[in-house]
Amino acid sequence: MSLWKRLEAVDVRMIYLVLWILVGIPLLSPLYLPLSISPDTVKYHDAVEALPAGAVVAFGMDVSPAGYGGELGPQARATATHVLRKPVKVIFLSFWETGAPLIESVWKDPFVAALMKTKEYGKDYVNLGWIPGTETGMASFATDIWKTAEKGDYKGTKLADLPIMANVKTVNDFYMLICIETGTPGGPEYLRQWQARNPKLKMIVGSLGVSVPANMAYVASGQYISLLRGGRGATEYQRLLNIVTPADVQGADAMTMSHVVVLAFLAIGNIAYFATKKPKTSGGKA
Amino acid sequence: MAADLATMLGIYVYALYALAAYSFTYRDNSFFKFAEHTYVATSIAYNAAVAYGTIRFTAVEPILTGKDFTFLIPLLVGALFIFFFSKKYFWLYRFPIAVIAGTGFGLAMSGTISAQFMAQILATIPPQLKLYVVHPTLGFQGMDTLNNWLIIIMTIGTLAYFFFSIPPETALGKTARTLGIVGRWTMMIAFGSAFGNTVMTRMNLFIGVYKNLLRDWTSFIGFTVLILVVATLEGQRAKKAEQKA
Secondary structure: OOHHHHHHOOOHHHHHHHHHHHHHHHHHOOOOOOOOOOHHHHHHHHHHHOOOOOOEEEEEEEOOHHHHHHHHHHHHHHHHHHHHHOOOEEEEEEOOOOOHHHHHHHHOOHHHHHHHOOOOEOOOEEEEEEOOOHHHHHHHHHHOHHHHOOOOOOOOOOHHHOHHHOOOOOHHHOOEEEEEEOOOOOHHHHHHHHHOOOOOOEEEEEEOHHHHHHHHHHHHOOOOOEEEEHHHHHHHHHHHHOOOOHHHHHHHHHHHHHHHHHHHHHHHHHHHHHHOOOOOOOOOOO | OHHHHHHHHHHHHHHHHHHHHHHHHOOOOHHHHHHHHHHHHHHHHHHHHHHHHHHHHHHHHHHHOOOOHHHHHHHHHHHHHHHHHOOOOHHHHHHHHHHHHHHHHHHHHHHHHHHHHHHHHHOOOOOOOOOOOEEOOOEEOHHHHHHHHHHHHHHHHHHHHOOOOOOOOOHHHHHHHHHHHHHHHHHHHHHHHHHHHHHHHHHHHHHHHHHHHOOOHHHHHHHHHHHHHHHHHHHHHHHHHHHHO
16 A cells, blocks of 8 residues: 555544644643734724724624634733723623623733723723624614613613713714624624614624634725734734733644644645546546 | 632533543544533523523513513513424414514614625725725735735626526627636635635634643543543444444
């Protein structure tokens, strides 16, 4: 049996084992592999950087725990750090019931927590928690925030007791929407229900890698200012903000290593396929 | 001390469930099944609890306090879902479905036309799509110009691929077929990109879990060995049973 034939017949579990070993190396000891920063991440960064003082920003944490653990958590933490550095008002909310508890997880990030000490809850930022109803809830929220969030913030404090909400009645009062999304409802639903009502609303979106191709159409059309692309986008953004911890370096190295492994397997698989491919026989069935 | 114990217990539970889930890559086993069933049960329980809380606050409390009796209507319509289990009155179950589907479609369509249909079409047509991109300070942008031209060519190509109204033997039909080849390549590139991004997402999920597993070596190695031994024994038992049968 030739080498290529043997490679084609290799037990799939061996591939998993190789992946576990190679991805594990940088997680044990960082390799400091180079990482270029994509123009989309720069645009995302610049959009937050350009926020005018006093602007009201909606921060949609529309995520699932699985999405948060892998790619969206670092995106959300980096974005929250950047937004809280600016003199703006931030309204955290989620249209995913699983996303609301994760807002507090974002707040526990050391960089975010340090910035929050300089801000006042209810005046500079607020957490409205979970807004039920998915897209219907989004539509209702867009037209009447006070009625839709009648229950108050995530601790039950009425909106009337939160100074930040005094002049925030509809989606027209938002300057920017930051959407960290796992899926539906997410960016496209915000476009339909929020941006369709307030065409001036600026949108930036952080999405899972799997959703990047679908979301890129909205960047090309100018409906999103930019898009943070999965875990890699999060790492690039952290580097732009200079908030990289050793654990982040290890994660980025592991990510690069995993991509190298996948590309190597893709190359080997394709070479083996073409090297062992039988030439076409003419004349149909024998 | 209690907090430390809780943290340690959390790490052990996390490690056990993560490894149990990944053990499927080795072979199906009872650890994987346990993790799978627990995950489904926990998700359903969480969602049920959240839904109960929402309905109680949004609809039941306003009725009980006499604040708003109109919530009786959605509650009654929602209650019709129970007839899913009745052969005789199954038709009643269609009412809440019709309300949900109707509201959903109506709401989505109103925004879709402007936000997704028109905006996406306009984005592929000059002058919104610039055929010659010049930055105010950086000058001519070759890559952006090329990108915009590709958007036009690939959009037309993909549309041509799905255009079946012209007989293929005519000159127009042949042109559409040629453009359709461009469309086919466009779609293949798009599907390839989507697949690549999916792999990246799965890898990031894996790395996130792996990082957490490495927080405690003992549980990582201990549970891995335990699961592999059990899965191997189960595999051997299943093989023997198959041979006997």
